[in-house]
Amino acid sequence: MLRFLIRRFIWFVITVFTVMLVSFTLMRSVRGGPFDGERAIDPAIKANIEARYHLDWPIWRQFAHYVGPFNLDERRALFVTDDAGFHVVRTGPDVDAFGGVLAGDFGPSFKYKDFSVNDILAQSLPISILLGLMALMFALALGVSAGIASALRPGSLLDVSLRLAATAGIALPNFVIASFLIILFVFMIPLLPVAGWGSIRHMLLPSFCLGLVYAAYIARLTRTGMLEVLSHDYIRTAHAKGLAPRTVVMRHALKGGLLPVVSYLGPATAGILTGSLVIERIFFIPGTGSHFINSALNRDYTLAMGVTILYTVLVYALNTIVDIAYTLLDPRISLEDE
């Protein structure tokens, strides 16, 4: 177990560094900068703004400064105001010697000047996580129960209609489903608020829409997994022992039948977290998903990097957790001989 974790960690460091390097380079090679607007500004003023964010440095130096940990910013205090309130050049003992991502500092947002990237992520991530977890709960509850129901009576009318529904769930994009549900539950039967974030009522529609696609996948995986497990000898043994069908399914079959679902949970959670931007937009939810797109469009370099790194870490951590969970469910799998 420990060896597994150490190996994972080494790969983690390599992955994150590669992601940082590639996305930094990609982003800088795209035309247009964070301070380009429809109103072209005086070159002298623009130069001042760019200098404040070190965009006048050579690109390797900007990268080194961004990653850290050593603070290359002898003009760090350009972000700081002096006694007269102007941004000034300052160095000295109170200027942090360490900075950058390695020191946990994702830098200033170029677009939202009142916030650091850390602020923005700290504000939006809990919202996205909550939305994602609710969506996942919907997906699991709906998917697993539909999958079991299908597997127990394969070929029945119930099975066919559930499978049809699952196919529809996969085929329909979530914004279409969202529009239907909004028309139904907001305008025709005024039960739920149309958009916004705050109370549990606000979360129902978006998390349902977000989870539906995953519910459909999970239903199919559960059905396949269960069908396979139900044909195994040990299930027949359990039946032969005279156990109630309910106990056989819930205690013996489900454990093996859910293995494919568990391995799918890693990518599903990652997909829900990173794929929430459409739902966030439709339901006006201040989560991280919208920053993922907007920061790239705004050329908000630091925020785009921050979100990318965050998602990399999340996806990596989730996959590791899934791998560990796998061994708990299936004793035949060992982490050591990966």
Place this chain on the structure above:
Amino acid sequence: MNLRAISALALLALVLAAAVAATRGTSLPPADLVFNNGTEIQTLDPATVTGIPEGRVMRMLHEGLVISHPKTLEPVPALAERWDISDDGLVYTFYLRKNARWSNGDPLTSADLMWSYERFLSPKTAAEYAYQLWYVKGARAFTLDVDANGDPVHPFSTVGITAPDDYTVRFELDAPTAFFMEIMAFYAQFPVNRKCIEEAQRDFPSTWRQEWVKPERLVCNGPYIVEFRRINDRIRVRKNPYYWNRDEIALETIDVLAVESYTTMLNMYLTGEVHYIDRIASNVVQDLVPREDFVPEPYLGSYFYRVNVTKPPCDDKRVRRALALVIPRRQICEMITKSGQLPSLSLVPPGLPGYTRASMRTAATASDANEPVTDAAADRAEAKRLMAEAGFGPGGKPFPTLEIHYNTSEAHRDIALVIADAWSRELGIDAKLLNQEWKVYLDTQSNLGYDVSRSAWIGDYADPNTFIDLFVTGGENNKTGWSNAEYDRLVRAAARELDPTQRMALLGAAEALLMEELPILPIYSYATQDVYSPRFGGFYSNLKDEHFPQFWYWMDDRELAAKRAAYPADGLHTLVEATGPRAGLYSPAERARRAAASSPESAGQAR
């Protein structure tokens, strides 16, 4: 196998923690007014922001020497009780009111203003709007002449802003600037609190953020203060208890939302969760046009195509004129934009007092410059003739493929399609569409990497100069490669001209020249797209779509009925549900006036 229990517990704890963190601060009671601002704003610092959504928030938190009247846009006293303008139009003296205060209770004096202007103009602040004060003597040099460290070479005393006493501020201008009062009502000139900024600097010596604008620190002087802020969600503001005119402020709290999706904002408006939205998707315009809550008004903006005049064949004036003549402007306004936009044959939009627009020449002369005759057959014939004269068309050279460059958006694409079709049908030009993502599009435009490029301009102040000034030689926003010495001369002469009629005539001559040379192809002028509850009072769709919250209130049923009784019977005022408090919400001063008016003895006095 306790690991399973632990992980289940950990997951539960995570959900709870996320739920607590994610819903923190949202149990706020509903605000008196909720409006949509369209996006998250850049900062709360009035000196360094640009943009329309930003402006709306600045006007709530900060206040300048004057503000604009919501209907007429005339200057209304704010920090300044009154002002003098010297006869030569070069010296503006403002007399501050003695009861103006910051939101921490401190008095606001001329020293605060002087410090704010110095900060605004300082090259280190890097204010994008600094050029607005460059009409003041020495201001341009103060901002632009810097030493190796980026510090200004000249002391601030060289700038023509002085404070003769605690309650007087004087501006000396380089040239009479007709729209200087309007600049003074613009948010970039609004003062900021020195103590607040310096304390934040002391408490947070090295930080990325602008600490002083945090809700718990920000000291401002406008009618509202920030109570709560969550990025990409809302800014909740509350009435500033120290605002000098607090008795005239009706709304106690206002929520400013950052909804970006057009459909979502309309849904929120229709369900009454939002009382005012500022834009609508063009596919719903037809449903909104008959409603009383959607009354588009002319808006100070122009939609046009820039032409790269450095690149053949568009370096030929005749070609540009042919292209301009066959644009089906009426069709675009009636079939695509559909909400009150006006076909335009000029750069400057209509509605500017004292100014007569100069239109490009067409076959039919319009009786009214605001209703130009376009899409005429005679124009198409003339365009064909010009193309032949330039050597293209049957028997002449083949016309190279022309690219219409625009930023990715359905509305722009639809317009480009119609124009490309007209060019190909009437002139036999092979016109292609090229869309680019916003920042790439801007880059292409600045570097003249296009043939014809979609453009638009929203005026900064209600004066033709804000448009005409764009196309002077070497202007950052010219972006066409066009240069004309006579045009530059006219614009410079207008800037120095004292007589308003003469000045407008000079600007008109410049526009006429521009419409003769056509480095831009005019298409239409904008209309406001505000949709707001009929009950929302003190709010008017105006030329600049600029709204000061000082005037806002909710009408009671009686006032609403009176407003509705005055509607013209034009089928454009179908009654809709008026969201907002039925009892209305008036300022303390207004309530007192109403109480006085309704009691019999004082009613007699009032008459």
